[in-house]
Amino acid sequence: MKETVILEPLKENDDIEKYKVIYKEVQNEINSLHNSEDIDQMTYDMFLDDVLQMNDENYIKAIRSNLSGPNVFLKRKPSEVRVNGYMYAFVCAVYIVSYISKSQKGMSALILDQAAKEARQGNLDLKHQVRHIGNNFSNSVETSAQEATYLTLQMPLTKATRQVVFINTSPRHKRTFLLKQLSALEKLGPDSTEIAIESDNDIKRYSRRPKQLENWCLADYVSQLELQYPKTSESSDHETEQQENESKSENEEANADVIEENNNKINITLKNGIRIYQRKTPKVIRFVKFNYKTDS
Incomplete structure (x- = not known):
């Protein structure tokens, strides 16, 4: 892209099928760019004129034909075709949000309540009641292989420089x-x-x-x-x-x-x-x- 833009999907009455075919040709050319010897000196206009041989309007419409919703396209030179979109603050926010919203098969309130009732009815002391509930919780929560290994070997999950x-x-x-x-x-x-x-x-x-x-x-x-x-x-x-x-x-x-x-x-x-x-x-x-x- 010559500049950062927000593109919306192409409408059905804008020859969308025609531009979808053009989009596949554009993709093939972009995928082969890394084999080009002149990619470091290539500009956006050179890419349209010499490689795609189309104008800016048709290129943009081809991109829009493959969109299902509004999307941000960052300013990029042809030599940066393999560079992912990045903004330091944005990437940090995306990482945090994706981490806290990751797939988690947690315990429902009903299962937790049932585990508490079982612990009370089992004539256990307080320590073993808590352990019973904790075991039910551990068995109901999605755990990575690394975390499961640490728990099995009773290794500490965290360390600190201060007590x-x-x-x-x-x-x-x-x-x-x-x-x-x-x-x-x-x-x-x-x-x-x-x-x-x-x-x-x-x-x-x-x-x-x-x-x-x-x-x-x-x-x-x-x-x-x-x-x-x-x-x-x-x-x-x-x-x-x-x-x-x-x-x-x-x-x-x-x-x-x-x-x-x-x-x-x-x-x-x-x-x-x-x-x-x-x-x-x-x-x-x-x-x-x-x-x-x-x-x-």
Whole structure:
């Protein structure tokens, strides 16, 4: 094309059959252009006069005879006949739209509801109910061969240069929490409080931090420090009990020294064997937003 134009289909009363025959001849000539030695020097007018031997009007009508709807034709030289239409922003938008609207055999609301009912009726705990629904979802969604391979081999689908940790700084009565393991709950009395049945978390561990870390704020404690429990060959119940007893000894003076390595890195070993050390790469903190209401 000599310039970018929008062409519409040719009407039936415009000798459309005649121009469809011409269009096939045009296509044959265009397909053979890459064999031409003079294609780099060829202009649009030279292509019409020397190759097609027709005027601009008939050429345009031949193109229009093969259209089923309005179409954009970009300005192109004969040497660019193999160059696809491109515009950086347009191509990016087309890619995103085609990706989010790709064929997807997802679960219908009816199938998802049925899977939820089956999970509830199967006398399963919450963890296995979620797993049951997840399996039904995975089996009903179209998956590529590559993604299926990763899922089968339990390989991570994504990777990140930073770990993100969430700190729930809402008031205590608005926070969600995990329960302790069943073996630990069975040891509690009938009058146990909500705090007693709550599993350990970052905020509780921060409140019990040793004196060497008393000047550390919550964000730095969670993002920069890591806890390492001593290795044990005993059961996980013992490990749970050990974590519960952490509150009794973590506030005590550390048994070992505060080892200052390169760049004053923290490395503390407590009397119960728990080690607190500084991460090489801090985690990224994500807080929940909330508003305090006061009487003043």
